[in-house]
Amino acid sequence: MSPLDVPEDGDYIIGRVIEVKDFGANLDLLEYPGRKAFVHISEVASGWVKYIRDFIREGQMVVAKVTKVKKGSKIIDASVRQVSGHRKKEKIRAWKNEQRASKLLELVAKNIKADYDILREEIRDDLINDYETLYGAFEESVINSDDFEKKWKGPWVSEFIKVGIENVTPPFVTIGGMFSLTSEKEDGVEGIKTSLMGPQAAHDDTKITIASDGAPNYRILVKAPNYKQAEEELKSSVDLVLKMLKKEGGNGSFERA
Structure with a gap:
């Protein structure tokens, strides 16, 4: 994601707690470089929170729901309380998969002797538009290799499929x-x-x-x-x-x- 990307109201985001105060906590958004979120103490947990650090602490990775995007600001309001346990697990799993997919794309670039940043710029957004995530693109390349190879053109395609087959277990x-x-x-x-x-x-x-x-x-x-x-x-x-x-x-x- 580019630093210009902004989450929308209702989106689920993942962040690292960088500061905890008596009235709330600040997060660095891992998917949106340069952007932060603020979680008010009332949105940290269900029920009454007497000591905020009993529920959230510096360095912790948390999943939050966007409650308000402030126009012109790099800080958004978010809630940890409104995230179910299932949603939290799914979001963390998806985020980890995207981290892994980025590493796999680095491997593709290395194997074809291409510049990673240039290759990423050329293909990542198009793949995400078609498969929702970069990891989803790798999964598709494994499940339907022939169709994937016909659809996409470039020296990266065959290596992308090869790396996917060697490293990604398709969903069932x-x-x-x-x-x-x-x-x-x-x-x-x-x-x-x-x-x-x-x-x-x-x-x-x-x-x-x-x-x-x-x-x-x-x-x-x-x-x-x-x-x-x-x-x-x-x-x-x-x-x-x-x-x-x-x-x-x-x-x-x-x-x-």
């Missing part, structure tokens, strides 16, 4: 649901087993798991790098199980969980 999503499978045939159980063994992942990076949840219920889970792929794999698996079971003389239904 898990979806699934429940089968209800029955058969009136004497060997109906075997027919159900056969149908459940039918689904095979169409992609190497997809995992399909089917387990009994107490007859006649069977749970299926699909783990894939993105929802589109997971949905496609789940649909084909469900269709195959129900088709095979019908062929075996049984009946079945499926419900998303």
Whole structure:
């Protein structure tokens, strides 16, 4: 981010506490160089705060919510109290990922013998516009390498993908649901087993798991790098199980969980 960037009301920011006073604390904003935030004592924690240093201290890294951006000022008002534990973890994780992504981009520049600052200036904003974060761009280069290589041009592209594959673990999503499978045939159980063994992942990076949840219920889970792929794999698996079971003389239904 450039020093000209300014967070907006409602944004979540991450900062380092540089000063604690009786009435509040000042933060250096790690994502916005040169900008600071002030957290009033009433926004440090829920409930009454008698001793502010019981809740916040110098050197501490905190996540805060922007409550007011002062026009023409480099200091914004923020609240630590309004940040949930989940939001705090997610923000810190995302910030750490961006720090890591910057290091990986440095490695890309080094490997292709390019100036890091120039390369960063040329591609970073465009990548963030498309993938929201620089780390997200590395993830996409791993998940869809061919599409990424077709979309972007320049001597950095192939090395960007290579560095991503070597250093970034792509995110995965898990979806699934429940089968209800029955058969009136004497060997109906075997027919159900056969149908459940039918689904095979169409992609190497997809995992399909089917387990009994107490007859006649069977749970299926699909783990894939993105929802589109997971949905496609789940649909084909469900269709195959129900088709095979019908062929075996049984009946079945499926419900998303």
